[in-house]
Amino acid sequence: MAAAASPEPAICLEDVAVEFRVPHERVRSLKEYAIRALQNRVTWEERLAVRGVSFEVGRGEALGLIGPNGAGKSTLLKLIARVLRPSAGRVRVWGRVAPLLDYGAGFHPDLTGRENLYLNGTLLGLSRRALDASYERIVDFAEMRDFIDAPLRTYSSGMVARLGFAIATEQRPDILLMDEVLAVGDRTFQAKCMERFNAFRAGGTSVVLVSHDAQLVASACQRVAWIERGELVRIGPAAEVLGAYAERPLAGPALPAPRAPATASADPGGLGARRPAS
Secondary structure (H helix, E strand, O other), X not given: OOOOOOOOEEEEEEEEEEEEEEEOOOOOOHHHHHHHHHOOOOEEEEEEEEEEEEEEEEOOOEEEEEOOOOOOHXXXXXXXXOOOOOOEEEEEEOOOEEEEOOOOOOOOOOOEHHHHHHHHHHHOOOOHHHHHHHHHHHHHHHOOOOOOOOEHHHOOHHHHHHHHHHHHOOOOOOEEEEEOHHHOOXXXXXXXXXXXXXXXXXXXXXEXXXXXXXXXXXXXXXXXXXXXXXXXXXXXXXXXXXXXXXXXXXXXOOOOOEOOOXXXXXXXXXXXXXXXXX
């Protein structure tokens, strides 16, 4: 099921699919893989993590992605962030994207919080001058003043998430992607995040939020997309889709459906996402 959100979309997914090859044997190095491939000794299963998903997100709209673990929600965020390329279909994005996909993404555990602030900000496309000008605001928003010169390995996951959120949202992005980011921290910090979140939306930022917190999704998002086994089950007003999701029969883990085992060629590139066989 697909639905257009706005005559001016910020994100557009058109019949998107992502397929991964899952090797049957553990391969410890690229050299070992190449040898096994030349000997025709590597086999794998092809799994569709996402299949035939189409939807749009309008400018200034907040869309929630819900579904069980393994349903493909985080994979969709990575497609929008251009971390992954689709095996089939098309992903179009207009504007600067701020992805908050993983608490530790773009951080180094042996560097201090200050050093990681500059490293992560640079990876997000911010200049040294912009980071110098924003440094005090970032540290204060993250509430990290007493720990900013300590190594990141001494931080809790909540501290890392606070710093990452503060860096990524210091300058208003056109598109904000959040994967369970608001599930960490105390209520005071969560309230600060929601305040900034709402200010961005009012300024025209489009948001895609992945969360298992139905109350958060209902309060933050106008529409919700329900993803199950890599497919779009339903998309529509938040209350309507969340209600249908709550009434669904409980089932086991939403694992992608396996395809027939295959044998490797000598192409080492077969370890990543690929186009489905026709």
